[in-house]
Amino acid sequence: MQTLAAAGELQRDLQRELTYDGLRAAEAKGSRGGRRPAIAPGKTDAVRTVYLDGRSIAALAREHGVSRGAIRTAVADLLPEHTTPTQHDAPASELPVTLDMPGKVAGFLRTTELEPAERAALDHGVTVRRGQGYTLRVSAAPAVHVRLLARCQTLDGAQGFPVVRHSERRAVSTRTE
Incomplete structure (x- = not known):
């Protein structure tokens, strides 16, 4: 069975290589792949x-x-x-972007002092259940997301909260016993 499986895998790999070689040759000749447009x-x-x-x-x-x-x-x-927006006061880069934020991060941000735009973005976020926790789906301008991210830098483990991996916790607890 293993020999037959290996032969089938070899055949599949060879077929894939030949297909890619044919596509590259057609591309080199200037041919475009895909279906022709319905309108000439x-x-x-x-x-x-x-x-x-x-x-x-x-x-x-x-x-x-x-x-x-x-x-x-x-x-x-x-x-x-x-089409691009015709308003000059809202450049294309400042259109709202929707990002999912872990529930613990959203909880941390709600306890901190925020600017009105940041607070409004959090208040208008939609809670999405994820297993045992939740995610907050926030729609805001990219600048607001950047400011929220900057406020979360204390959660990355670099400043006040040491990050200990689960495997390290297990190793420390077994050494102390």
């Missing part, structure tokens, strides 16, 4: 122009005889969720 490259510019004029995605799909997904692919960078 010549029609893409016309579809984008008509979309910008206000035609709906569904109407364009009916007109060209393709799916709405194909139209969305052709105009993907023009869709609202892919």
Whole structure:
């Protein structure tokens, strides 16, 4: 059985190598992998122009005889969720980011003195149960997350709380007995 398993593994590895060699050769020739777009490259510019004029995605799909997904692919960078914000007071880097924070860290931060933006981010966080503990899902600007992280530096074990691994605790307790 081991011999058959080894032969099967060898065959699988050889097939994988040959596949990658073929993909690299095709890439070197300039071929692109994947499925061809449903809308021909010549029609893409016309579809984008008509979309910008206000035609709906569904109407364009009916007109060209393709799916709405194909139209969305052709105009993907023009869709609202892919455009940059027009407000000058909110740069793209300051858009809210959602991060999960361990419950013990959230508890520590709640007991410290925080700025109003940091306090609001913690208060609006959503509690998510994780096994025996919980996680606080916080949405805030990256600058707020950086300030919260800076306040948590005391928890990393470098300043006031020595970090003792579980295996080290076990070794210390067995030596004392």
